[in-house]
Amino acid sequence: MPIHEKSLIRPENITTHDDLVIEGVDVSGHWSTFIETRVIADYNEAMEEEIAALPGGENIHRCWQCGSCTNSCTVHAIEPRFNPRYWIYLIRTGMESELLRDKDLIWQCVSCNKCTYACPRDVVPEGVMKATAHWLEMKGHVPESPSMIFDKIFTEQIVEHGRIEDTKVLMQFLKRTNQPLMQDWLKQIVMNIAARLPVKWGLKSAWSFVFHPRTRGWKKAGAALQDYIIEVEQHHKAALGAGTSNAASNDNPPQRKLHAAE
Amino acid sequence: MVDVTERAKQLREVAYYPGCALEGSGNGYDVSTRAIAHNLGLKLRDVKDWNCCGAMEVKNIDPKIQTYLSSRVLSQAVNATRNNVVMAPCNGCYHNLKKAEYDLAHDQNSRDVVEKISAKAGHKTYEAGQAETIHALDWIKETIGEEGLRERTKGKLAGLKIANYYGCMYVRPRHIFPEKDQGPGSESTSKPHFMDDLLAAAGAENVEFPLKTACCGGAHTLSDSDMSTKLVLNILQAAEANGAEVIATECPTCHSGLEMHQIRAEKRFGKKTNVRILYFTQLLGLALGIGPRKLGIHTNISESIPFLVEKGLT
Ligand code: SF4
Numbered sequence: 090m091p092i093h094e095k096s097l098i099r100p101e102n103i104t105t106h107d108d109l110v111i112e113g114v115d116v117s118g119h120w121s122t123f124i125e126t127r128v129i130a131d132y133n134e135a136m137e138e139e140i141a142a143l144p145g146g147e148n149i150h151r152c153w154q155c156g157s158c159t160n161s162c163t164v165h166a167i168e169p170r171f172n173p174r175y176w177i178y179l180i181r182t183g184m185e186s187e188l189l190r191d192k193d194l195i196w197q198c199v200s201c202n203k204c205t206y207a208c209p210r211d212v213v214p215e216g217v218m219k220a221t222a223h224w225l226e227m228k229g230h231v232p233e234s235p236s237m238i239f240d241k242i243f244t245e246q247i248v249e250h251g252r253i254e255d256t257k258v259l260m261q262f263l264k265r266t267n268q269p270l271m272q273d274w275l276k277q278i279v280m281n282i283a284a285r286l287p288v289k290w291g292l293k294s295a296w297s298f299v300f301h302p303r304t305r306g307w308k309k310a311g312a313a314l315q316d317y318i319i320e321v322e323q324h325h326k327a328a329l330g331a332g333t334s335n336a337a338s339n340d341n342p343p344q345r346k347l348h349a350a351e
Numbered sequence: 352m353v354d355v356t357e358r359a360k361q362l363r364e365v366a367y368y369p370g371c372a373l374e375g376s377g378n379g380y381d382v383s384t385r386a387i388a389h390n391l392g393l394k395l396r397d398v399k400d401w402n403c404c405g406a407m408e409v410k411n412i413d414p415k416i417q418t419y420l421s422s423r424v425l426s427q428a429v430n431a432t433r434n435n436v437v438m439a440p441c442n443g444c445y446h447n448l449k450k451a452e453y454d455l456a457h458d459q460n461s462r463d464v465v466e467k468i469s470a471k472a473g474h475k476t477y478e479a480g481q482a483e484t485i486h487a488l489d490w491i492k493e494t495i496g497e498e499g500l501r502e503r504t505k506g507k508l509a510g511l512k513i514a515n516y517y518g519c520m521y522v523r524p525r526h527i528f529p530e531k532d533q534g535p536g537s538e539s540t541s542k543p544h545f546m547d548d549l550l551a552a553a554g555a556e557n558v559e560f561p562l563k564t565a566c567c568g569g570a571h572t573l574s575d576s577d578m579s580t581k582l583v584l585n586i587l588q589a590a591e592a593n594g595a596e597v598i599a600t601e602c603p604t605c606h607s608g609l610e611m612h613q614i615r616a617e618k619r620f621g622k623k624t625n626v627r628i629l630y631f632t633q634l635l636g637l638a639l640g641i642g643p644r645k646l647g648i649h650t651n652i653s654e655s656i657p658f659l660v661e662k663g664l665t
């Protein structure tokens with residue numbers, strides 16, 4: 090399969106010859122570029138199907154490679170290696186090792202949906218980015234991203250209380266990602282507010298911090314959600330061939346928290 | 352064609368869904384929304400025992416958890432609050448309720464999951480079409496309108512240069528907002544103008560601002576802070592370059608993102624910007640003659656009171 094990708098012209102693939110004559114013409118040096126011949130033998134044929142089975146990845150097959158997603162992408166404008174169109178291409182052609190070169194970038198999608206707005210084929214590239222990031226984590230190619238850690242803390246709080254309390258999410262996130270609580274900019278923010286606010290406000294925040302805001306009568310809804318989460322997690326694993334395929338219909342899933350590793 | 356006066360009457364009392372952010376870091380938005388409602392004689396009935404809509408995070412575990420969470424809010428509005436128009440000032444909440452509505456109307460699988468969880472949770476399943484979700488912008492626009500604001504504010508914001516920042520969730524993805532892009536009078540998803548219209552009616556001078564719907568990186572405000580800081584800095588600098596003194600916001604996540612990363616940009620990258628950040632409801636409140644404390648302006652991170660005093664707005 091031909092690959093017309095500038096991004097494949099990498100320094101390690103480009104060779105220059107000090108002394109090379111072809112059919113009587115001297116082609117030494119830099120005036121002509123030679124690219125190492127590559128042979129790709131390790132296509133991962135299951136990759137597209139697996140990513141399509143995760144939430145958000147459903148429409149990947151529709152992509153016709155127009156590039157509108159990358160063109161409109163918020164993150165691409167700041168980090169040019171962030172390239173949804175290219176990654177969709179790699180996934181669809183099974184080029185796993187190429188995709189893995191960018192494995193630490195894919196989770197950076199900020200879900201702005203500019204790509205979804207621009208895509209003429211209803212691929213929902215935003216969803217594909219999330220599914221791909223998910224796949225990379227589930228396959229063990231990357232550690233859990235800070236974003237995933239954040240999402241899990243958030244979801245746990247909702248399952249438990251029905252609502253979230255932002256200071257608490259922030260503190261737990263900094264703790265789980267081993268970041269110091271008092272970073273210069275956070276300190277500045279706290280100082281800005283503290284200088285202006287009446288004591289009453291401080292007391293109110295302290296109150297909601299100790300007594301987490303909660304939805305009345307949430308217990309049953311929380312339990313129902315926890316059951317559903319266990320069910321879908323098993324379902325996702327099954328889609329990647331890592332679990333039993335009938336797990337989704339298991340009526341008595343083992344009781345465990347969302348964040349099993351903690 | 353909907354009867355405009357009938358519609359305005361219907362919206363004078365709506366189910367109000369503040370959401371988690373307005374109870375926490377976005378408190379100034381909640382306080383100012385309630386203050387202008389009171390001033391304008393509009394009634395807000397809090398959705399009874401509401402829960403989080405799922406924000407930006409839950410969908411990454413599984414999108415249907417978010418569909419359920421939002422559907423429960425709608426069910427509470429219809430069944431416990433007995434009002435079928437839900438007004439959500441937070442872009443995230445507004446977006447999620449709209450998305451749940453769309454998914455429930457178009458996807459059997461979503462309906463099945465929501466029905467199953469609702470039954471286990473012991474409340475009535477929300478069905479598509481039972482309620483309508485509107486943003487705080489729609490609410491003011493359709494009840495009071497530009498004419499009404501013109502009369503009540505007497506152009507009080509005259510001379511204030513504002514960049515209106517709408518963010519992502521209010522306009523994207525397009526398909527969940529079927530009422531937008533319907534020609535004259537309707538909101539546009541590529542160049543939204545409702546906030547511009549309302550603030551202009553209050554006398555403000557809206558500057559040209561190409562980044563109205565740019566992304567502030569709110570989804571990764573903490574997990575990828577450098578990215579968010581760069582995105583926010585772009586927005587702040589573009590606003591300043593176009594002469595804005597204030598950025599008007601309509602979402603607690605955008606708002607606190609702009610405020611936090613304005614400080615972070617200075618601390619980390621040495622890039623200082625001076626543009627102030629205020630909720631559009633705070634600006635409308637000032638235009639209506641409400642005091643800054645009653646609008647929660649002192650609880651914003653961005654310091655704007657001295658500037659407002661200088662402008663003769665307080
Ligand atoms: S915009 Fe859509 S069709 Fe075009 S390359 Fe991106 S995903 Fe494919």
Ligand code: SF4
Binds near residue numbers: 165
């Ligand atoms: S949603 Fe993600 S992939 Fe799409 S434009 Fe935004 S950052 Fe890029």
